[in-house]
Amino acid sequence: MSKAPGKKSILASFAAYTAPVGAAPEKEPAVREPAAPLARVGAGVVGATQRSIAELRAERDELKALVEAGTGRELDPAVIDSSPFPDRLPDDDQTSFEAFKALIASEGQIVPILVRPSPDVADRYQVIYGHRRLRAARELGLNVKATVAQFDDRELAIAQGIENAARQDLSWIEKALFAARMDAAGVKARDIRSALSIDDPELARYRAVCRAVPEDIIQSIGRAPKAGRTRWASFAKAFAGETALDRVRETLAAAKVHDSDRRFVLALAAATDKPKAEPHDVALRNSTGKTLGRAQFARREIKLTIDAKEAVAFSDFLQSELPSLVERYYAEKEA
Template identity: 90%
Template structure:
């Protein structure tokens, strides 16, 4: 949206401000004030001057970074992902296909931002513009790119600011982004700057990503409706190996495309109470003849057969097991 005519940004107003010329004010005659006059302290003036100086310095730094970038067209094949991935796969590819069709018909208007790949001057890393890069790659087109020299700190902050402007990262995607910056040694203050968060929120990101293995997060996906509170509950439920095992088994068996639904299934699995083990079951028929005993646990079934029945029951079980397996899967998948 364009600014209204005649209006300036706060930064421009600060930068352009100068005191108007004019004669020195005449000295007023002493008079008895009717009430004490408010005064602006020297500390306030000093703070204002420092604020203006900081704004000017930030403006000059950003201007220098922009001017340092160079525009060109690049082959997508020489561009690698950001070292700090911040996206999980989308549930629905419809929006991307529409975006790609727009690029195909209208061309790429806004360039992506890349930096030379550290240690390999013939390659680049994308800072932001992953969807534009993917569209160009799938369409077989070169991608318009602005090349700038960013270190890891600057890359992470620029990537985070661009994502914050779009405001479409889910809570867990932000948490993963923070975890990956943590793992790369990015300082906490720079992670906070990149994501526009405070210390408590960064602590929550870290706690969730420590408790929930990344393979489970990746399997669940973006889960845009599952916010901080529900992810924190899930992390608390994943405190033991049994909960993680249940969660993985549930997700592996789930045949749902929606990541929010996968999150619900994972949360239910992690918080479910263990079924009581039926450790000892007598195997006898209706007439009371005893064949043996069965012991059940989560991971094994143990049969103990009476000695006189062992050989014949072994032959019987070997013949019956294939059809029993077929019945099991038929009922399980029904």
């Protein structure tokens, strides 16, 4: 499905709407509202949810109206909680965030975050998007500019997904976790697909991976932005038994690497590696019980330990017998 040049997609239109008129966005790309149209995102939503353009426009307009009806204010970050559907894993590199925080410190916050009143606790809020701006304000000891709007869980999930689609910087596993958390909260599949701009097969893949891979392992690995759908699916298939799970946990616990892509590679190798066979010891005895020594058989190694009194004589015997043993081995193998 194509779109005429210059026209904004539905999702891009809503994302652009959330900034105040005339306000310049922060210079950090992770929080900047998109200036360019995102045709692929809008087309993907239409195909994924099999709904008409009119339905999507109606949904966008509903969310826009909710934001427009909201009130702008400054809030203490201490009264703002995370979204009920976390969609971020820790960043490997804090350099970009520190630069962003320095920009907020020097120039102030321009674009407000979006929050809703907490449905559970009076006088508290939940952030819908703007997590980085909220974190920067919290660390700087500043109040945060916020638009407060009344969103239910479904509207929150879709609005959060739209904002992420506009930035397109969630890794595959972060999207899968976002979908899993919406699933757990009872958000309908059509709304999850809309929030993430995905189709049914992709949602099924998200679910399969998050069912197979425990969340503590995903958290230990992190964002892994280079590990896409295919590699995560392979990783999930490796969790057929407890041994793979134990190997991965041990590997991640021992890993001293800060890069999440590298942690994923280590975890994948641990999950797909076949466990080594335990060494098997055999006593070398004759029919009368006289012991010559011991033989230890491992996967790629045979170790003989011979009694000191017999070592020299048995060594000579073995050397003379080995050629015929090799011949017998291949003759029986090829028979």
